[in-house]
Amino acid sequence: MSTVKRKLTIAKAISESISLEMEADENVFVMGEDIAKLGGVFGTTTGLLDKFGPERVRDTPISETAFIGAAVGAAAVGMRPIVELMFVDFFGVCMDAIYNLAAKNCYFSGGNQPIPMVLMTSVGGGYGDAGQHSQCLYGTFAHLPGMKVVIPSNAYDAKGLMHTAVVDNNPVIFMLHKNLQGMGWLGTEKKSIVDVPKEIYGVPFGKAAIVRKGKDITLVGLGVTVHMALDAANKLEKEGVDAEVIDLRSLVPLDRETIFNSVSKTGRLLVIDDDYISYGVTGEIISSVAEQDSSVFKTSPQRIAYPDIPIPFTRPMEQFALPNKDKIFNTAKEMMEGK
Amino acid sequence: MLSDVNTLQWLYGSMFKSRYYEECMEKAYLEGKQPVFNMANGPVPGEMHLSNGQEPCAVGVCAHLNADDAVFATHRPHHIAIAKGVNLKAMTAEIFGKKSGLSGGRGGHMHLFDPTVNFACSGIIAEGMGPAAGVALARKLRNEPGIAVAFIGEGAANQGAFHETMNLAAVWKLPFVCIIEDNAWGISVSKTDATSVPRNDVRAASYGIPGEYIEGNDPLAIYDAAERAIKRARSGQGPSLIEIETYRLAGHFMGDTEAYRPEGEKDELFSKDPIPKFRKHLLESGTLDETGLKKIEEAMYKEVDDAFEFARSAAEPEPIEALEKVFA
Numbered sequence A: 001m002s003t004v005k006r007k008l009t010i011a012k013a014i015s016e017s018i019s020l021e022m023e024a025d026e027n028v029f030v031m032g033e034d035i036a037k038l039g040g041v042f043g044t045t046t047g048l049l050d051k052f053g054p055e056r057v058r059d060t061p062i063s064e065t066a067f068i069g070a071a072v073g074a075a076a077v078g079m080r081p082i083v084e085l086m087f088v089d090f091f092g093v094c095m096d097a098i099y100n101l102a103a104k105n106c107y108f109s110g111g112n113q114p115i116p117m118v119l120m121t122s123v124g125g126g127y128g129d130a131g132q133h134s135q136c137l138y139g140t141f142a143h144l145p146g147m148k149v150v151i152p153s154n155a156y157d158a159k160g161l162m163h164t165a166v167v168d169n170n171p172v173i174f175m176l177h178k179n180l181q182g183m184g185w186l187g188t189e190k191k192s193i194v195d196v197p198k199e200i201y202g203v204p205f206g207k208a209a210i211v212r213k214g215k216d217i218t219l220v221g222l223g224v225t226v227h228m229a230l231d232a233a234n235k236l237e238k239e240g241v242d243a244e245v246i247d248l249r250s251l252v253p254l255d256r257e258t259i260f261n262s263v264s265k266t267g268r269l270l271v272i273d274d275d276y277i278s279y280g281v282t283g284e285i286i287s288s289v290a291e292q293d294s295s296v297f298k299t300s301p302q303r304i305a306y307p308d309i310p311i312p313f314t315r316p317m318e319q320f321a322l323p324n325k326d327k328i329f330n331t332a333k334e335m336m337e338g339k
Numbered sequence B: 001m002l003s004d005v006n007t008l009q010w011l012y013g014s015m016f017k018s019r020y021y022e023e024c025m026e027k028a029y030l031e032g033k034q035p036v037f038n039m040a041n042g043p044v045p046g047e048m049h050l051s052n053g054q055e056p057c058a059v060g061v062c063a064h065l066n067a068d069d070a071v072f073a074t075h076r077p078h079h080i081a082i083a084k085g086v087n088l089k090a091m092t093a094e095i096f097g098k099k100s101g102l103s104g105g106r107g108g109h110m111h112l113f114d115p116t117v118n119f120a121c122s123g124i125i126a127e128g129m130g131p132a133a134g135v136a137l138a139r140k141l142r143n144e145p146g147i148a149v150a151f152i153g154e155g156a157a158n159q160g161a162f163h164e165t166m167n168l169a170a171v172w173k174l175p176f177v178c179i180i181e182d183n184a185w186g187i188s189v190s191k192t193d194a195t196s197v198p199r200n201d202v203r204a205a206s207y208g209i210p211g212e213y214i215e216g217n218d219p220l221a222i223y224d225a226a227e228r229a230i231k232r233a234r235s236g237q238g239p240s241l242i243e244i245e246t247y248r249l250a251g252h253f254m255g256d257t258e259a260y261r262p263e264g265e266k267d268e269l270f271s272k273d274p275i276p277k278f279r280k281h282l283l284e285s286g287t288l289d290e291t292g293l294k295k296i297e298e299a300m301y302k303e304v305d306d307a308f309e310f311a312r313s314a315a316e317p318e319p320i321e322a323l324e325k326v327f328a
Helices: A010-024 A049-054 A064-076 A088-102 A140-143 A156-167 A224-238 A256-267 A281-296 A315-321 A324-336 B005-032 B054-062 B079-082 B088-095 B129-141 B155-157 B161-172 B200-207 B218-236 B265-271 B274-284 B292-312 B319-323
Strands: A005-008 A028-032 A057-058 A080-089 A117-123 A149-151 A172-177 A192-197 A209-210 A217-221 A245-247 A251-252 A270-276 A302-306 B070-073 B119-121 B149-152 B174-181 B211-214 B240-245
Touching: A005 A010, A005 A156, A010 A049, A010 A172, A010 A192, A028 A049, A028 B161, A049 A057, A049 A172, A057 B088, A064 A088, A064 A256, A064 B005, A064 B129, A064 B161, A080 A088, A088 A117, A088 B129, A088 B161, A117 A156, A117 A256, A140 A149, A140 A245, A140 A251, A140 A270, A140 A281, A149 A156, A156 A172, A156 A192, A172 B088, A217 A224, A217 A256, A217 A324, A224 A270, A224 A324, A245 A256, A256 A270, A256 A281, A256 B240, A270 A281, A270 B292, A281 A302, A302 A324, A302 B211, A315 B240, B005 B054, B005 B079, B005 B218, B005 B274, B005 B292, B054 B079, B054 B149, B054 B174, B054 B218, B054 B240, B070 B079, B070 B129, B079 B088, B088 B292, B119 B155, B129 B149, B129 B161, B129 B174, B129 B240, B149 B155, B155 B174, B155 B200, B161 B174, B161 B200, B161 B319, B174 B218, B200 B240, B211 B218, B218 B240
Parallel strands: A028 A057, A028 A080, A080 A117, A117 A172, A149 A172, A217 A245, A217 A270, A270 A302, B070 B119, B070 B149, B149 B174, B174 B240, B211 B240
Antiparallel strands: A005 A192, A149 A251, A209 A245
16 A cells, blocks of 8 residues: 555545445446535535446436335346435435345345445534434444444545445445535534545454543444544543543444453443434443443443434534533543442 | 247246146145134245236236346235246245245245346335336446336335336336236225326326336237337337236235125136136137147146145255345
8 A cells, every 4th residue: 555645534535435446346336316416415426427427427316215226226236336315314215225125135035136235324413404414323224134334433434444335245324424524514523534545445344443542431432423532532631531432433243342342441331422322322332241241340331322302403402412522521530430 | 919839838838837836825825724814824924915817917028038137026926936937946945934945934925036037026015116227227337138127016106116216217218117017906905096097007108108008917918018118128218117907816915805895806807817818819819729738737737836845845944044144
């Protein structure tokens, strides 16, 4: 790999990754709403139309059931479609094509008809777009069997995970957080903009990253909550608390081992998620440690996640409900103090 | 009008095979479910949607298809699978839940996949439409021969997936044909109570594509209409829509009392059973004599009997195999 590096946003890293995958394999093509001429509402397909033309970079009608269903059919006969559906909140209109077809056809064909497709979408709120454009739904897709679920927190991982997603022979739900992507119309978490090699490389699924080493408490996050955890860890350090921060990177497969090993060392587990709290990611992480060996806990594991409410519009209500570094800091301190 | 003897023989043989298959399936299905019907019991548990009466739709269309052409069928898939050339032994073993079934017993009767002949079906109404369009798109993108056909029921023409996919296939000029099997009933709700137009072929106009309605459940008329649509698809002119009047001679599923049918409707349908009717046509037109027909029928009995024998004697999968094949 060359040493040429540039700092890229996640959106730029994704469009570069897709471009390289399309060059490498003519079976890769892209379709979705506003992905061609506009380059994607979130900029994740910018430049692809000019480079590859309208056959392989296809604007679709607003017909999610049809074009996601079509991706399943194309994948079944050897294509590798990358499909974008702008907001994860929109998946309700086409859920059948996702959880009954894409996710089940491999199983129902006894493995004879794999569905190698990537379904790319944007998640997350915090910018006043209310409850039909701000959800994460990580847990929903991770709960339903047959799909891999990937959530990058930075541009390096985004590019490498996209390579792994495109060459994977299974449906991959690729979830990009709006606060990280780097759009012109929304602020971006600076820590997500990192050095990205120009070449193709892979970041494996199912390998969490320890993004900050520490010995006192394990903070587990994904997507934007990784950055909140890092910010909280810096604040905790000033209080003499050495936090370890884990970026899950993928929920399916889930790297339970890295989480368990970390908690075995620190004895304290705080999981942070901006998806709904009940029946979700935070409960899964905590129980996966507890069922392996609950004696590792020096104090009860805790979680910070979105309350079980539709996402409100108005700023005071929305900010109240979201996780943030102060909530993480306060909960972590209480855990350290044995409260 | 079709005069090729081989094709006529194939049409009859495939319909006859399909009907006999369903008769054998009905017997097998009812084993262990008497005197008190319980769907969970017997060698073939679960729902069972038999295709008796709808055979002309399958053969009239599939007669024009090769293995490269993809077919997506419905929750009532057996006649279409048989006409498409799905491996009959593996299909039957699948329906019996055996290890040597198409998917090792994971799918069953509503989820049959045979990629070697590009056949698939789904238990969700109209949801074969999108994937069929996707195969058509793949063929077009790769400049490969092969088209895609989605079979749906008349009730499915009120689904979003139908309208979305017809528009998509039309706007992208895909090599795609939608076949609507109009058996007049969506379980217990009649077409007249559910659909705003008497015939769905008129809906083709809203996608700017040709539509045809075929009356009489007649395999030869279906054959001709399918030929027009499939030629159009193969020559890059885009999709077509065909609705076929057909008859559901069985219930929606096994165990359906069909109390919703008007009195006498079933008797009238049985009097129009397409298989004896087509047999008579072949005899009267001098295409085949009694000996020729018997020979075809004997061959079909044997093929189906062999498939059921294979399925019955096949090994069960190990329960733990349930955990395999979620991912490729």
